[in-house]
Amino acid sequence: MYVNSQFARCMADALAAQEVYIVRKIIFATGNMGKLREVKQIMEGLPYEIISMKDAGLETEVDETGTSFEENSLLKAKAIAEKAKETEEYKDALVLADDSGFEVDYLNGEPGIYSARYMGTDTPYSIKNKSIIDRMQGVPELKRSARFVAAIACVFPDGKCEVVRDTFEGRVAYEAKGIYGFGYDPIMYVPEKGCNSGELLPEEKNKISHRGKALMKIRELLINAGYTE
Ligand code: IMP
Numbered sequence: 001m002y003v004n005s006q007f008a009r010c011m012a013d014a015l016a017a018q019e020v021y022i023v024r025k026i027i028f029a030t031g032n033m034g035k036l037r038e039v040k041q042i043m044e045g046l047p048y049e050i051i052s053m054k055d056a057g058l059e060t061e062v063d064e065t066g067t068s069f070e071e072n073s074l075l076k077a078k079a080i081a082e083k084a085k086e087t088e089e090y091k092d093a094l095v096l097a098d099d100s101g102f103e104v105d106y107l108n109g110e111p112g113i114y115s116a117r118y119m120g121t122d123t124p125y126s127i128k129n130k131s132i133i134d135r136m137q138g139v140p141e142l143k144r145s146a147r148f149v150a151a152i153a154c155v156f157p158d159g160k161c162e163v164v165r166d167t168f169e170g171r172v173a174y175e176a177k178g179i180y181g182f183g184y185d186p187i188m189y190v191p192e193k194g195c196n197s198g199e200l201l202p203e204e205k206n207k208i209s210h211r212g213k214a215l216m217k218i219r220e221l222l223i224n225a226g227y228t229e
Contacts, residue, residue: 070099176198
């Protein structure tokens with residue numbers, strides 16, 4: 001009897017210890033390697049393996065037909081989660097998808113949810129950025145407010161969904177600067193840093209960026225839901 005209960009306790013301890021090392025899978029629904037890199041940096045330290053939908057072989061075309069960042073992120077996450085459910089390897093994976101963009105108040109929120117499609121998907125950002133700077137010609141400092149917005153949707157293995165949102169506030173710069181980041185980073189001036197977002201090192205940007213802060217909310221959410229034990 002004693003031996004049995006001791007054995008049971010040992011097994012329970014071993015299982016509990018083992019659980020700490022279970023690495024769960026997160027599929028991040030993006031084809032953008034810049035974003036994937038950011039997500040990996042921010043989620044570092046959590047027992048998750050982060051896989052792009054491409055690496056998971058779950059690529060699918062999702063029409064971003066939503067009218068908000070939140071709706072679009074949820075459309076993407078749900079579509080990938082449905083695909084993941086059909087596979088043995090990823091049926092228990094958590095799916096994250098983001099939708100983000102650059103909003104310029106003076107341009108009535110443009111390019112907003114159309115940021116990637118602004119002037120055509122294949123148009124280089126040097127041209128898109130120049131167009132925004134040109135449209136802001138003569139606009140005074142106080143009216144140049146702008147921000148990056150990120151919504152991140154999370155679909156849990158049981159089908160439950162959560163969406164979080166955060167912003168990264170700044171102003172449209174007078175000229176493009178910086179070699180870091182991607183997209184509209186070179187043209188957003190970040191007052192608290194005294195430089196453009198494209199001049200911030202990735203670690204610096206992650207701490208204050210829309211996606212960085214939204215991902216921290218996701219991190220909290222996973223911890224609170226017991227998904228990191
Ligand atoms: P999505 O892939 O549909 O979410 O489109 C996001 C688009 O918004 C990107 O292609 C960029 O144009 C822009 N964007 C979002 N986040 C950032 C950022 O951190 N820096 C620069 N541009 C961004």
